[in-house]
Structure formats: structure tokens, C-alpha cells
Amino acid sequence: MKQYDFDDVNLPKVNPNEDLETISNNYFRPLFTVDKFEIRSETARDKGIDFHIELKKEQSSGDSVYTNFRFAVQLKATETVQANTDGSFSIQIYSSNINYLLNNGMPAFYVFYHQPTLSFYYENVNSFVAELQKKDGEWNKQEKHSLRFSKLLDATVIADIYKETFDNGILLRQLNQFLKFPVAKDNVGGVIIDANNEVYSVAENIAYIDQFGPDLVNGHQFNFIIEIEQRSHPRAEVPPRFNLICGIAYFQRGNMYKAMELLKLAQQKLQSFEPEVQAMLTYTLLNTKFLLGIMSKQDFDKEMLKITDTKNSGSFFAIEKAYNELSSHKVKPSIGIKKFYKTIRDIIKKDQRNAHMRITAYAKILDAEAILLFHDLEINFTYIIRYTKKPLESKVYLEFLKLGKAYLQRMDLLTDFALKNGYFLGVSNLASSKIEWNYKKIFHKHLLSHWNNRSFDLNAPLNQNDIASLVEGCEKLDKIAGSYEMLEHRENMVSCLNTKYEILHFLGNIEEAKLTKERIVNIIEANDFVGLKARHEDMINGRTAHERFIKDYTLRLNGIQDLIDKIGIEIPDDLSEDIYERNEKEPEWTVSDFFEFKFPYQPES
Structure with missing residues (x-):
């Protein structure tokens, strides 16, 4: 019987790179024990993540559970890259891929498989970005960057990755549970903004911030405020509350110069605000100037005293005033602390x-x-x-x-x-x-x-x-x-x-x-x-x-x-x-009977 010859048959060619990818995947998976990790490959239109790896956790009962705490891995493999003089290996990484991993919202790692030595190396994406940031604050504008792999991926490192991912998961769980944006039911609930935050008109945006801005600030929705402000141009004179709300949002997001510009505009109409809002505006503007180095700490403290001495400036400043009086050493501490408690x-x-x-x-x-x-x-x-x-x-x-x-x-x-x-x-x-x-x-x-x-x-x-x-x-x-x-x-x-x-x-x-x-x-x-x-x-x-x-x-x-x-x-x-x-002298303590903390009010579940 004539042996079948494949030389003349038109079949798909084997891609050596795909073979290497399969080999690296096969060697990579056994590094993560099945009792602690569930490896999930990304195969559907992935743009830069090869694996999402979920943690498993053993309970006191002995059963293991899935945690939904995950980390991402981008796996690189090669058999041609030569080692650098220090023994490391350099791979070019695109900025778009770095940003894609950063947007993942969970720990992310680049892993490099070196075929000749059957070795895996790794780098934490956040650590890589930190190094890029040190070298050039505008690294994101470059197309790609050289990543030097020098750290071996071994059992000890994998244990550390497990701990980092688990701790990150706990933190995010707490944030998701407690960082909810409260919205005033009687106000914001009746306003409709479309799913894409599209702007209908500059006038409508300004009116929206003027009316509902305090609720957005209380809800920490500073990015949303900034988006609306940036789309509200050109504009003529606006209500002072608009400038105040937008100034606070920029302050909270670290854009101090823009914050100062808007807060100064709001301050021009300071008397139009109620006393508590006046105090908040003045304080935020002072803090902005201090952080920018425009105002010294001594001058800042001096101006703060003026705010705290103002009537009806609000509870926060009343607390600060009471604390400052205690710290002034004008009265004996044992008397001052009792007065502070009463206040x-x-x-x-x-x-x-x-x-x-x-x-x-x-x-x-x-x-x-x-x-x-x-x-x-x-x-x-x-x-x-x-x-x-x-x-x-x-x-x-x-x-x-x-x-x-x-x-x-x-x-x-x-x-x-x-x-x-x-x-x-x-x-x-x-x-x-x-x-x-x-x-x-x-x-x-x-x-x-x-x-x-x-x-x-x-x-x-x-x-x-x-x-x-x-x-x-x-x-x-x-x-x-x-x-x-x-x-x-x-x-x-x-x-x-x-x-x-x-x-x-x-x-x-x-x-x-x-x-x-x-x-x-x-x-x-x-x-x-x-x-x-x-x-x-x-x-x-x-x-x-x-x-x-x-x-x-x-x-x-x-x-x-x-x-x-x-x-x-x-x-x-x-x-x-x-x-x-x-014969030790009896110690004397300014505080022996502590102020009793009372928590009468609990939020509705």
C-alpha cells in the first residue's frame, strides 16, 4: 500500500510562534496549584490579557470556596531574545497594553517565558508603571517601552501574589460596600441625564450644577461635576454656586490652579452664600493657596482663626475652634479638656x-x-x-x-x-x-x-x-x-x-x-x-x-x-x-475619665 505523502497536500502551516505559545501555556499552568487557584484563559477577542486567575480560599470547615478575587496575567514567550549583561531579558511593551492592564482594576502581571532555560520571569504592572513615571511623567505619549525581566516566578513569589490579590480583594469589597454615593431623593431623583452623560446645552448644565451641585459634592461625584464643567463652554457670567461647586470638585481631584480660579470667582459673590457655605468656600480657597505655596502655614493658621471665630460657620469649624483653644495652652490642660468635652x-x-x-x-x-x-x-x-x-x-x-x-x-x-x-x-x-x-x-x-x-x-x-x-x-x-x-x-x-x-x-x-x-x-x-x-x-x-x-x-x-x-x-x-x-509618686493624668462615645443613630439597612 502506497504511503500517503503530505508534501503535495494543501494544509494549514504550523506557526512556530503558536507552538511556543502552547508550550509556554502548558508549562505556566502547573505553577499554580489547583487548591488555591482557578486559571481562566481569555480567548474571546482579548486585547492584552491571557489569563484571569481567581483565588480559592479554604474555610474553617475544610471546604474551599471561590472568592472572585482575581489577578490578570499577560504571558510573553520567546526563544530568541538574548540575555542582557546583568542576566535580565528585555521585551518591548506597548503603552496601550500597559493602560489596558491598569484599567483592569485588579493586580496585573507580565510573565515572560524563556524557552531555552525553561524559566518564567515576572513583573508587577504597577511597579513597571512606577519606574516609567520616575523616568518620564509623560511616558503614556510614547508608543512602547522596554521592560526588563529579572525576577524569577517561583513558589514564594506566587504565595506573595496570592496575598497581594487577596488583600486587594478585601479592600475593594470594603470600598464597594461602604463607598456609596448618597443622592437626595427629593432632588436629584427627578433629573434625567442620559447614559452617556451627553450635554443638552450650556445653560442646562449650569442650571443643573447650580441646583443639584451640593448633592453631587456630598456624593463625592467630583469627576461627574468636572465633566459637566468642561462641556459648559463658552459661558458668560454664571451663578456663584456653579463656580463654588466646580472649584471644590477640581480641588478634590488635585487640580489646584483650576480650583483656585473658580473659587476666586465664587468668592467675588461671597455674601450671596449662607454663613456655613461662606466658611467652606473661604477654607477651601485658603487650603488651595497653602498647598500651592502661595500662603505660608503661619498665615494659613491666622486666617483659619478668623473663620473659626465667625458665628454660624458650621459644626466643622466649631470643632476646630474648640480644638485650637485646647491646644493654645491658655488654660490648664485638665480644665481645657473638660471644656473641650462640653463643647x-x-x-x-x-x-x-x-x-x-x-x-x-x-x-x-x-x-x-x-x-x-x-x-x-x-x-x-x-x-x-x-x-x-x-x-x-x-x-x-x-x-x-x-x-x-x-x-x-x-x-x-x-x-x-x-x-x-x-x-x-x-x-x-x-x-x-x-x-x-x-x-x-x-x-x-x-x-x-x-x-x-x-x-x-x-x-x-x-x-x-x-x-x-x-x-x-x-x-x-x-x-x-x-x-x-x-x-x-x-x-x-x-x-x-x-x-x-x-x-x-x-x-x-x-x-x-x-x-x-x-x-x-x-x-x-x-x-x-x-x-x-x-x-x-x-x-x-x-x-x-x-x-x-x-x-x-x-x-x-x-x-x-x-x-x-x-x-x-x-x-x-x-x-x-x-x-x-x-515609694513611687502617684502618677497624675490629665485624662482619667474618658469622654463617653455614644452612637444613638444607625442608618437604615
């Missing part, structure tokens, strides 16, 4: 159903109490620190721990209330404050237990549990910074990253602190936050919280010792170890 009670009583205002007021109380508690800890320690052998077993420290526990319990209650009311910005602020409290508690504990004659022993090793706690705090701050970025509250983002820098500096993690510092500078420069630059430079030049404490407390203690020496009081060197513990 907050009166403010809340006037508007008991305003949950966001209640959260803001209670958070301000926590800020004030934290300052007083740490100040009292330092003062109380001045009586024992030069003599005690067991500082962490002293009455002072043990009572501080007890007060701190009660303080944090109230912070957790307030955080829970903020979550239930969908106030995610408040949740982020409180989470950041809790990590800052922990950082200050740890450096006080460490330093106060290592005083040596006339200085702190800065070489004493940190407690390992404290190190782990601070490192975990830094990881949480990264997630909080991410939520601020999603909310586009970049001022808060800078503050959050400042705390991370301070913690890293205290831990002696200089390299990571440097990266955090660069990240802060990039945000400041990208948003023209000139006013924040001085504050940042002050911090990185020896003014972190722990550095200020070391300097100020050393001066205070040595000043006391010098005075004792000058007046001739002698302290024997052979005192028994427990004499000061047994």
Missing part, C-alpha cells in the same frame, strides 16, 4: 443625626487625648527615670497601659460606627491614627526604658515583637495610602506615608525609608503641593516624632539634673533597687 457635646446635641459630624468630633477628641496621654507619660517619668531599675514595671507605665487599652477600645468603637455609616474616609483616618499611636507607644516604651545617666541608649536593640508590630503597621499604611489614592484625598495620603517614613526611620530601615521619602516627594510634586514640602523637609531633617522626643526630653532631664546639682542635692549611689518602685 463637643453641645455641637453634637444640635445635630444628633449627623453621623459624619459625630465621627469627626469624636476623632478630634481622640487626637487631643493622645497628645495629653503621651505628654503625661513623659512628665510622670521625669520623677523616676533617673533612678528606677524597672521602668516598665512602674506605676506610671502600668497605668499608661491601662489608659491606652481603654483609649483604643473607644477608637475601635468609632471605627466600627464609621464603617456602618459608609464613611470610608473616616475609617482610613482612624486606621492611620491607630498605627501612629502604636508607633509612639513603642518608641516611648523603648526609649524610656533605656535612659543611661544623661542620654538615651540609642544602640539598645528593639523588642522583636515591637519590630514585628511596626513592620505590620507599615504594610497596613500602604493599604491605607492606596485607599486615600482611590478616594483621591492625596493630602491624607501624604500624611499617611509620613507616618510610614517615621516608623521606618525609627526601625533603622534606611533603604525603605528612602523609597517612601521619594514616593512622598513624587506625590507632592505631581500635585504641586508646595505647602506640604516644607513640612516634609522638616520631618526628614531630624524632626520625626521620635527624634523630637529624644532631643526635647534629653534637654528637659538634663536641665533638671543640672538644677539639682546646682542647689547641692545629693542622691546616694547605693540605693536599693526597689526603693523608688515602693
Whole structure:
């Protein structure tokens, strides 16, 4: 029987590139164990994603469930690319593909398969974009970019990707649950804007913003406001409320110059607004000028005092005024804090159903109490620190721990209330404050237990549990910074990253602190936050919280010792170890009976 010869048969040709794609896919899939991952190939008209990989999670019952938490993978394969001198491999990536992956809304990775060595390399898309941004802020205008693959994709990396994707999923779940845009039922519900946000006329747009702008601002719909403003040209004179609403929207989205332009136009008709709106307009314009470096911090504070002193300026400014009075040191702290408590009670009583205002007021109380508690800890320690052998077993420290526990319990209650009311910005602020409290508690504990004659022993090793706690705090701050970025509250983002820098500096993690510092500078420069630059430079030049404490407390203690020496009081060197513990002066605390947080109102389910 004659053997069938395929040489003369017209059949589809084998494409070597397709063979390599099949080989890379076949090797890629086994890297992800079926107990934790479900790999789904993208085959229908995909424009840049090869796989969506979903996480599986084992429950306490032993059953595994699908989470719908996913990450995206774009797989590149080649057998011809030569290694660079450092052993990495370079592949050209189109800007359109980078943007496509960024728009995916979930963690995304480029994976490179090198056929000759049967090796997989990877790069996080966000990390790649961060590097591009450092080199050129307008990278998006280039057609393509060189991506150097140098990191091997192994089991450890895959475990890290699982954790990152899971954490990202939890964050997005919280955002989806609590970041809902409230709309005034009696107002906006009757207005029809088509699905594509098409504009019918400039006049209609202006009238829409003038009438329903406050509801849109309350609903954080700043992008929508900006879209309408940009389509409302040409226009003659507009109602001052239109300029105010649009100015606030641009401010919230970081376009400070455009915000200032519109807010100045609104300010020309300042008297047309009710007192609370006047205060809000003036404050936003002042903040814009400060962030742009047009106004100094001293001048900003001076103008803020004028706003808070104005009658009927609103609850927010009444809270700020009460806090400023407490911080002015014009009265004894024990008297000032009681007055502050009373003022907050009166403010809340006037508007008991305003949950966001209640959260803001209670958070301000926590800020004030934290300052007083740490100040009292330092003062109380001045009586024992030069003599005690067991500082962490002293009455002072043990009572501080007890007060701190009660303080944090109230912070957790307030955080829970903020979550239930969908106030995610408040949740982020409180989470950041809790990590800052922990950082200050740890450096006080460490330093106060290592005083040596006339200085702190800065070489004493940190407690390992404290190190782990601070490192975990830094990881949480990264997630909080991410939520601020999603909310586009970049001022808060800078503050959050400042705390991370301070913690890293205290831990002696200089390299990571440097990266955090660069990240802060990039945000400041990208948003023209000139006013924040001085504050940042002050911090990185020896003014972190722990550095200020070391300097100020050393001066205070040595000043006391010098005075004792000058007046001739002698302290024997052979005192028994427990004499000061047994006869320790009763500690004094400005705050011992905390303000009771009440949460009478819960939103309808």
C-alpha cells in the first residue's frame, strides 16, 4: 500500500510562534496549584490579557470556596531574545497594553517565558508603571517601552501574589460596600441625564450644577461635576454656586490652579452664600493657596482663626475652634479638656443625626487625648527615670497601659460606627491614627526604658515583637495610602506615608525609608503641593516624632539634673533597687475619665 505523502497536500502551516505559545501555556499552568487557584484563559477577542486567575480560599470547615478575587496575567514567550549583561531579558511593551492592564482594576502581571532555560520571569504592572513615571511623567505619549525581566516566578513569589490579590480583594469589597454615593431623593431623583452623560446645552448644565451641585459634592461625584464643567463652554457670567461647586470638585481631584480660579470667582459673590457655605468656600480657597505655596502655614493658621471665630460657620469649624483653644495652652490642660468635652457635646446635641459630624468630633477628641496621654507619660517619668531599675514595671507605665487599652477600645468603637455609616474616609483616618499611636507607644516604651545617666541608649536593640508590630503597621499604611489614592484625598495620603517614613526611620530601615521619602516627594510634586514640602523637609531633617522626643526630653532631664546639682542635692549611689518602685509618686493624668462615645443613630439597612 502506497504511503500517503503530505508534501503535495494543501494544509494549514504550523506557526512556530503558536507552538511556543502552547508550550509556554502548558508549562505556566502547573505553577499554580489547583487548591488555591482557578486559571481562566481569555480567548474571546482579548486585547492584552491571557489569563484571569481567581483565588480559592479554604474555610474553617475544610471546604474551599471561590472568592472572585482575581489577578490578570499577560504571558510573553520567546526563544530568541538574548540575555542582557546583568542576566535580565528585555521585551518591548506597548503603552496601550500597559493602560489596558491598569484599567483592569485588579493586580496585573507580565510573565515572560524563556524557552531555552525553561524559566518564567515576572513583573508587577504597577511597579513597571512606577519606574516609567520616575523616568518620564509623560511616558503614556510614547508608543512602547522596554521592560526588563529579572525576577524569577517561583513558589514564594506566587504565595506573595496570592496575598497581594487577596488583600486587594478585601479592600475593594470594603470600598464597594461602604463607598456609596448618597443622592437626595427629593432632588436629584427627578433629573434625567442620559447614559452617556451627553450635554443638552450650556445653560442646562449650569442650571443643573447650580441646583443639584451640593448633592453631587456630598456624593463625592467630583469627576461627574468636572465633566459637566468642561462641556459648559463658552459661558458668560454664571451663578456663584456653579463656580463654588466646580472649584471644590477640581480641588478634590488635585487640580489646584483650576480650583483656585473658580473659587476666586465664587468668592467675588461671597455674601450671596449662607454663613456655613461662606466658611467652606473661604477654607477651601485658603487650603488651595497653602498647598500651592502661595500662603505660608503661619498665615494659613491666622486666617483659619478668623473663620473659626465667625458665628454660624458650621459644626466643622466649631470643632476646630474648640480644638485650637485646647491646644493654645491658655488654660490648664485638665480644665481645657473638660471644656473641650462640653463643647463637643453641645455641637453634637444640635445635630444628633449627623453621623459624619459625630465621627469627626469624636476623632478630634481622640487626637487631643493622645497628645495629653503621651505628654503625661513623659512628665510622670521625669520623677523616676533617673533612678528606677524597672521602668516598665512602674506605676506610671502600668497605668499608661491601662489608659491606652481603654483609649483604643473607644477608637475601635468609632471605627466600627464609621464603617456602618459608609464613611470610608473616616475609617482610613482612624486606621492611620491607630498605627501612629502604636508607633509612639513603642518608641516611648523603648526609649524610656533605656535612659543611661544623661542620654538615651540609642544602640539598645528593639523588642522583636515591637519590630514585628511596626513592620505590620507599615504594610497596613500602604493599604491605607492606596485607599486615600482611590478616594483621591492625596493630602491624607501624604500624611499617611509620613507616618510610614517615621516608623521606618525609627526601625533603622534606611533603604525603605528612602523609597517612601521619594514616593512622598513624587506625590507632592505631581500635585504641586508646595505647602506640604516644607513640612516634609522638616520631618526628614531630624524632626520625626521620635527624634523630637529624644532631643526635647534629653534637654528637659538634663536641665533638671543640672538644677539639682546646682542647689547641692545629693542622691546616694547605693540605693536599693526597689526603693523608688515602693515609694513611687502617684502618677497624675490629665485624662482619667474618658469622654463617653455614644452612637444613638444607625442608618437604615
